[in-house]
Amino acid sequence: MSAITVRVPAKVNLQLAVGPLREDGYHDLVNVFHAVSLFDDVTAAEPGDLGDPGRPIKVKVRGESAAEVPADDGNLAVRAAQALARSAGRSYRADLVIDKAIPVAGGMAGGSADAAAALVACNELWGLGLPVEDLMEIAADIGSDVPFALLGGTAVGTGRGERLTPLESSGVFHWVFALADGGLSTPRVYGECDRLREARGIGAPQPTVSESLLAALREGDAKELGRALCNDLQPAALSLRPSLARTLEVGLELGALGAIVSGSGPTCAFLAESQAHAADLAAALANDTVFEKDPAPTKDSAPSEDARLLRDAGLSEDARLSRSVVTAFGPVPGAGAVPN
Numbered sequence: 001m002s003a004i005t006v007r008v009p010a011k012v013n014l015q016l017a018v019g020p021l022r023e024d025g026y027h028d029l030v031n032v033f034h035a036v037s038l039f040d041d042v043t044a045a046e047p048g049d050l051g052d053p054g055r056p057i058k059v060k061v062r063g064e065s066a067a068e069v070p071a072d073d074g075n076l077a078v079r080a081a082q083a084l085a086r087s088a089g090r091s092y093r094a095d096l097v098i099d100k101a102i103p104v105a106g107g108m109a110g111g112s113a114d115a116a117a118a119l120v121a122c123n124e125l126w127g128l129g130l131p132v133e134d135l136m137e138i139a140a141d142i143g144s145d146v147p148f149a150l151l152g153g154t155a156v157g158t159g160r161g162e163r164l165t166p167l168e169s170s171g172v173f174h175w176v177f178a179l180a181d182g183g184l185s186t187p188r189v190y191g192e193c194d195r196l197r198e199a200r201g202i203g204a205p206q207p208t209v210s211e212s213l214l215a216a217l218r219e220g221d222a223k224e225l226g227r228a229l230c231n232d233l234q235p236a237a238l239s240l241r242p243s244l245a246r247t248l249e250v251g252l253e254l255g256a257l258g259a260i261v262s263g264s265g266p267t268c269a270f271l272a273e274s275q276a277h278a279a280d281l282a283a284a285l286a287n288d289t290v291f292e293k294d295p296a297p298t299k300d301s302a303p304s305e306d307a308r309l310l311r312d313a314g315l316s317e318d319a320r321l322s323r324s325v326v327t328a329f330g331p332v333p334g335a336g337a338v339p340n
C-alpha cells in the first residue's frame with residue numbers, strides 16, 4: 001500500500017475530575033471522554049518530495065490553522081510515527097499530511113487525535129499488523145489523551161487519563177462548540193488549577209465518577225447530561241481567560257441544556273436538545289459577541305450586567321470579538337482513529 005488516510009474525531013470531556021498533583025507531574029483523573037464529529041484526516045504515504053529527504057518522517061499540515069501547528073519533529077503525529085518505528089526496531093520512512101479541522105490548543109485533543117491517526121496509518125503503511133492493545137501502549141507514552149483518540153466512542157479514563165473503560169451510552173447528543181481565538185496551554189491550566197486550590201485552601205479530592213452522568217449517558221437523557229457536565233479545570237481556564245465566563249453564560253441564556261469549558265479550554269461546549277436546536281443555538285451564539293476584555297464578574301454584578309454596562313459605555317466595536325461556532329454530534333460511532 002503506498003498511502004493510507006485515517007480519519008480521527010475530536011473529544012469533549014463530559015466530566016473532568018482532577019485529583020492531587022502526583023510526583024511525576026501529572027494529576028490523577030476521572031476523565032469521561034466523548035468523541036464528537038469534528039475530524040482531522042492524517043495520510044501516511046511512501047516518502048516523496050515533502051521537504052528534507054534526510055528526515056525519515058516528514059509532515060505537512062493543511063487547513064486554516066496550519067500555521068499554528070509544528071511541521072517538524074515537535075508534531076505529535078511525527079512523534080507517534082517515530083515511536084511506532086522504534087517499537088518495531090526499524091528506521092521506517094513516511095510522509096505525513098494532516099488535514100486539520102480540529103481547533104488547535106482548544107482543549108479538544110487535536111494533536112492527540114493526529115498522533116493516534118498516525119499510529120493507525122503507519123501501522124498499515126509499514127505492514128506491521130500490530131494489534132490495537134500494542135498501539136494503545138505506544139499512544140499512552142505520547143500523551144494522556146492519545147489512547148482515547150484510538151478508542152473513540154465514550155469512555156472513562158483513570159490514572160492520568162490513559163487507562164480506559166468504554167461506557168454504555170444510548171442515542172446521539174447534539175453539541176455546539178464556541179471556538180476562541182488563541183489557545184490555552186494544557187500544563188498552564190493544570191498549574192493554575194493547583195494554584196487556585198492552594199490559594200483558596202481547597203485540598204484536591206480523590207476523583208470519582210459522577211453516577212448521574214453515567215445514568216444520563218445510559219438513558220440517552222440530554223437534559224440530565226446537561227446538568228451533570230462538570231470540569232474541575234474550568235475555574236482555572238476562566239481565571240486565565242475571563243471572557244469565557246460570558247460565553248458560557250450566553251449559551252445558557254440562549255437555552256443550552258449545559259455549558260462547559262472543553263478540557264483545558266478555551267473551546268466552550270454547549271449541549272442542545274436536538275440537531276435543530278443545535279443549529280438554532282449555533283446561529284444565535286454566532287450572532288452574539290463577547291468582549292475580549294470582559295472584566296471578571298464581581299460579587300455585586302453578574303457578568304451579563306458587566307457586559308451591558310460596557311455596551312452602555314459605548315465601547316468600540318473593536319473591543320468585540322465575534323464567536324466562531326460549529327455544531328457536532330457525539331458519540332461518533334465505531335472506533336476513534338479509523339482508515340477512510
Ligand SMILES: C[C@](O)(CO)[C@H](O)COP(=O)(O)OP(=O)(O)OC[C@H]1O[C@@H](n2ccc(N)nc2=O)[C@H](O)[C@@H]1O
Nearest residue numbers: 025026027029143144145146160161186187190263264
Ligand atoms: C486536559 C485533557 O485534555 C483532558 O482530557 C488532558 O488531561 C490533557 O492530556 P494531554 O494533552 O494528552 O496531556 P499530556 O501531554 O499527557 O500532558 C501535558 C501536561 O499536562 C499536565 N497533565 C496532563 C494530564 C494529567 N492527567 N495531569 C496533568 O497534570 C502535565 O503538566 C503534563 O506535563
Ligand SMILES: Nc1ncnc2c1ncn2[C@@H]1O[C@H](COP(=O)(O)OP(=O)(O)OP(=O)(O)O)[C@@H](O)[C@H]1O
Nearest residue numbers: 075076104105106107108109110111112114145186
Ligand atoms: N498535530 C498537531 N496538531 C495540533 N497541535 C499540535 C500538533 N502537534 C503538536 N502540536 C502542539 O501541541 C499544542 C497543543 O495542541 P492541541 O491542539 O492538541 O491542544 P489541545 O486540544 O488543547 O490538547 P488537549 O485537549 O489534549 O489538552 C499546540 O499548541 C501545538 O503547538
